[in-house]
Amino acid sequence: xxxxxxxxxxxxxxxxxGYGIVQVMSAAKPAPEKKEEEHRLxxxxxxxxxxxxxxxxxxxxGEVRPHTEIDLxxxxxxxxxxxxxxxxxxxxxxxxxxLIQLDDADYRVAxxxxxxxxxxxxxxxxQAQATASIKRQQWLSVHPNRKPTPLQVxxxxxxxxEAKLRSAEAELAEAELDLARTQVKLPFRxxxxxxxxxxxxxxxxxTPLGRVFATDxxxxxxxxxxxxxxxxxxxxxxxSSAEKPGPQVTFSAQVGSQQREWSGRIVRTxxxxxxxxxxxxxxxxxxxxxxxxxxxxxxxxxxMFVSAAAEGVQEHQALVMPxxxxxxxxxxxxIDRDNHLSIRTVEVLSTSEDRAVxxxxxxxxxxxxxxxxxxAVDGMEVQPMTQLARK
Numbered sequence: 515x516x517x518x519x520x521x522x523x524x525x526x527x528x529x530x531x532g533y534g535i536v537q538v539m540s541a542a543k544p545a546p547e548k549k550e551e552e553h554r555l556x557x558x559x560x561x562x563x564x565x566x567x568x569x570x571x572x573x574x575x576g577e578v579r580p581h582t583e584i585d586l587x588x589x590x591x592x593x594x595x596x597x598x599x600x601x602x603x604x605x606x607x608x609x610x611x612x613l614i615q616l617d618d619a620d621y622r623v624a625x626x627x628x629x630x631x632x633x634x635x636x637x638x639x640x641q642a643q644a645t646a647s648i649k650r651q652q653w654l655s656v657h658p659n660r661k662p663t664p665l666q667v668x669x670x671x672x673x674x675x676e677a678k679l680r681s682a683e684a685e686l687a688e689a690e691l692d693l694a695r696t697q698v699k700l701p702f703r704x705x706x707x708x709x710x711x712x713x714x715x716x717x718x719x720x721t722p723l724g725r726v727f728a729t730d731x732x733x734x735x736x737x738x739x740x741x742x743x744x745x746x747x748x749x750x751x752x753x754s755s756a757e758k759p760g761p762q763v764t765f766s767a768q769v770g771s772q773q774r775e776w777s778g779r780i781v782r783t784x785x786x787x788x789x790x791x792x793x794x795x796x797x798x799x800x801x802x803x804x805x806x807x808x809x810x811x812x813x814x815x816x817x818m819f820v821s822a823a824a825e826g827v828q829e830h831q832a833l834v835m836p837x838x839x840x841x842x843x844x845x846x847x848x849i850d851r852d853n854h855l856s857i858r859t860v861e862v863l864s865t866s867e868d869r870a871v872x873x874x875x876x877x878x879x880x881x882x883x884x885x886x887x888x889x890a891v892d893g894m895e896v897q898p899m900t901q902l903a904r905k
Contacts, residue, residue: 555897559885560849563835565878568871570830570864571823572742576734578818580727581799582702589695591718592616594711601724606705606804614698614711614723621693628682628689635682639675646672702728705804729804732814734765734778736822737793743783745826750794751785761827763798765820774809776800780824798822823866832863832871839882840870847883847890848876849898855883857892 596615600607607613646668653662664670709724711717743750746761754760760780767774778800787794800807803814814820839846840862848856860875876882881898 555853555895556887557897557899558847558849558855558883558887559899560881561836561839561884563833563839563872563876563878563880563882565831566834567829568832568834569828570745570826570832570871571866572738572745572826573821573823573864574736574738574742575819575821576736576798578732578734578800578803578814578816578820580729580816581731581733582704582728583707583725583816584727585725586613586698586700586723587719587721588614588616588698588717588723589719590616590621590692591716592618592620592696593716594713597709597711597713601706601709603706603708606703606729607700607726608703609701610699612697612699616696616698616717618693618696621689621696625686625689625693628686631682632679632686635675635679639672639679642668642672642675698723700726702730704728727816729802731799731801732803732816734763734798734800734820734822736763736780736796736798737788737791738783738796739793743794743796745828746780746796746824747827748780748783748796750783752780752783752796754779754781760796760798761824763822763824765798765800765814765822767818767820769812774812776803776807776809776814776820778807830863830873832873833876833878835870835872835876835882836884837865837868837870838884840865840872846872846876847887849881849883849896853896853898855890855892855894855896857890 593616594614595617598607598611598613599605600611601613650662650667653660653666704726707725707727711721711723717723738746738748748760752760760782763778763780765776765778778798780796780798783796784794800814802808807814835846840860841847844859844862846858846860848858850856858875860872863871863873865871885899
């Protein structure tokens with residue numbers, strides 16, 4: 515019976531003995547060393563804010579409109595017999611191009627009649643002059659010592675013939691002018707906004723043919739505040755001249771996927787304040803916007819809405835920093851002497867693609883963060899990246 519119990523308990527004793535040995539060995543093994551995790555600092559690139567004398571840019575915006583835009587009408591009546599391809603919506607034309615040709619048959623007949631009238635008047639004048647000369651010679655032969663009256667030597671008849679000749683010549687000039695006006699032309703280079711007539715249509719001197727505008731220059735009407743007007747040193751009622759040209763203006767707009775820029779100049783300002791907006795409007799011009807004034811072939815087309823920036827003449831002492839340092843419109847991250855982050859609110863004077871100009875909030879020489887940072891906390895310790903610092 516005892517052997518039976520001993521045989522049954524042997525496996526349990528072996529397992530218990532093995533577990534005891536493992537526990538003893540584990541207790542005798544030295545404990546592993548605990549490594550404390552090091553606190554890793556955020557590395558940030560920075561640039562130093564610099565105090566400089568700057569000229570601020572005045573920013574505004576406006577719509578481009580033609581300097582000259584007219585409704586085209588004929589000066590004589592007639593039936594349209596031809597329309598040029600350049601007189602189509604969106605097409606361009608050159609000075610002196612014949613845009614519309616009217617039937618000129620009647621005007622050619624009138625011109626022939628006017629030429630005949632001039633020839634007839636010239637003959638009448640020659641006859642009157644010859645008669646006057648004969649009568650003068652006859653008078654002098656009979657009365658050599660007496661002066662004849664104008665009527666006695668046919669002077670009034672000569673004057674009448676001369677007047678008729680001048681009238682005939684005026685009629686000839688009018689006939690030539692009317693014939694030339696059957697070709698509708700314009701004295702400037704431009705483009706067509708719309709066309710209102712077709713071939714075969716009879717038109718009079720009051721019939722609208724279409725609407726066109728000149729492309730020699732365009733205007734942009736820019737709203738300005740009192741302070742912006744002072745910044746540009748522009749008085750109300752200003753008109754530019756060779757002695758005092760207006761300030762230059764850079765226009766910009768998004769065309770397709772690219773930002774385009776054009777250069778112009780302010781040429782005049784209004785002499786009164788707009789009653790609705792309480793602003794003063796300045797007018798800037800861009801010369802040859804479809805040619806030399808275009809931006810890499812992209813014209814400053816009429817109807818575009820553009821942003822405008824003009825550099826002021828007033829000099830200001832301000833702090834200049836990279837544009838990347840400005841965050842959320844008026845926040846700047848500054849790394850202090852102890853390498854702690856300080857979140858500042860600044861007074862922004864102007865911004866551009868590459869720099870920001872502020873009046874207060876940072877000091878000359880302070881380090882402003884230019885790299886991106888997520889979850890910035892005021893007072894957090896950071897690692898300045900001096901090797902990437904901008905000059």
